[in-house]
Amino acid sequence: MSNTVLTVTKEIIYKMKEHYKSAITNQNPPGSIFVAKPNGCTITAYNSGKVLFQGNGASTEAGKWSADADTHNRSKSNKTTATKKKSAAVNTGRYAPPPNIGQLSIIGSDEVGTGDYFGPITVTAAYVSNDKIELLKELGVKDSKDLNDTQITKIAQQIIPIVPHSLLILRNEKYNELEQSGMNQGKLKAMLHNQAISKVLTRVKSENKVDGILIDQFCQPEVFFNYLKGKSIPWKSGENIYFSTKAEGIHIAVAAASIIARYAFVKEFDKLSKMTGFELPKGAGPKVDQKAAEFIKKYGEAALTKVAKLHFANTDKAKRLIK
Ligand code: MG
Numbered sequence: 001m002s003n004t005v006l007t008v009t010k011e012i013i014y015k016m017k018e019h020y021k022s023a024i025t026n027q028n029p030p031g032s033i034f035v036a037k038p039n040g041c042t043i044t045a046y047n048s049g050k051v052l053f054q055g056n057g058a059s060t061e062a063g064k065w066s067a068d069a070d071t072h073n074r075s076k077s078n079k080t081t082a083t084k085k086k087s088a089a090v091n092t093g094r095y096a097p098p099p100n101i102g103q104l105s106i107i108g109s110d111e112v113g114t115g116d117y118f119g120p121i122t123v124t125a126a127y128v129s130n131d132k133i134e135l136l137k138e139l140g141v142k143d144s145k146d147l148n149d150t151q152i153t154k155i156a157q158q159i160i161p162i163v164p165h166s167l168l169i170l171r172n173e174k175y176n177e178l179e180q181s182g183m184n185q186g187k188l189k190a191m192l193h194n195q196a197i198s199k200v201l202t203r204v205k206s207e208n209k210v211d212g213i214l215i216d217q218f219c220q221p222e223v224f225f226n227y228l229k230g231k232s233i234p235w236k237s238g239e240n241i242y243f244s245t246k247a248e249g250i251h252i253a254v255a256a257a258s259i260i261a262r263y264a265f266v267k268e269f270d271k272l273s274k275m276t277g278f279e280l281p282k283g284a285g286p287k288v289d290q291k292a293a294e295f296i297k298k299y300g301e302a303a304l305t306k307v308a309k310l311h312f313a314n315t316d317k318a319k320r321l322i323k
Pocket of ligand 1: 110111216217
């Protein structure tokens, strides 16, 4: 439980009232403009301009407005906002991360391998409490796109024992089976994120504070939840949920998740290369077509299902190369 007070202008109070309109109560304490109870947090806005945030999620809800508030936090909040702008994150309405998200305890999730013809999809959700953020920075955790495979391996091995996480590997054979049964890649990803997040949340929730869940966005949040229609989403109603593109730059939990996912992907990829005797290329370019053609010549087309994502255009291109 925590309490936060912000002082804002009337204009911001009416913005808040609009923002929380679905959670407004009919309580009316003396001097108040409204009382809202979103996400287990009680927000009371007063005529004086003071807004009181109480209970679970108070710091998160307050964080959404801290940039508008007249407090000593102002410069800090503005800095966070500026950093966010620089990383060109896409704002996703009600799922937009609060400006102070970088300082919160977050479960982040990300996936790897979706654009690679060869190899699996790996998805990781990782929990990073705010007291571990500095340590992870020191260990070199950052956007995995700025790290090579050797650095990824080294950092992953250091963080795996200290970061509670769930790693899921969807190998090619199973991927192709699901894809052929009519699931598109977006749905597969949404299902894996859901599973990984659920597992981590169950593991850490009883002993740790979870301020929110941040998903590296690959589709609109509404589409994401639509993919999961009919599935159990244990974290949907009880947690603060945020989506953002380039989320590795917004909270280090996503960067950690991304590093663990890439580490697993690289390991699986190396295994496939050893197993097939081919130095398999990453990505989905012309080199991949060439290698897939060689693979088919050696092992036959049916064997591709064990090493590649068959629905990619590379399959047809490889077949054409053989003719
Ligand atoms: Mg991603």
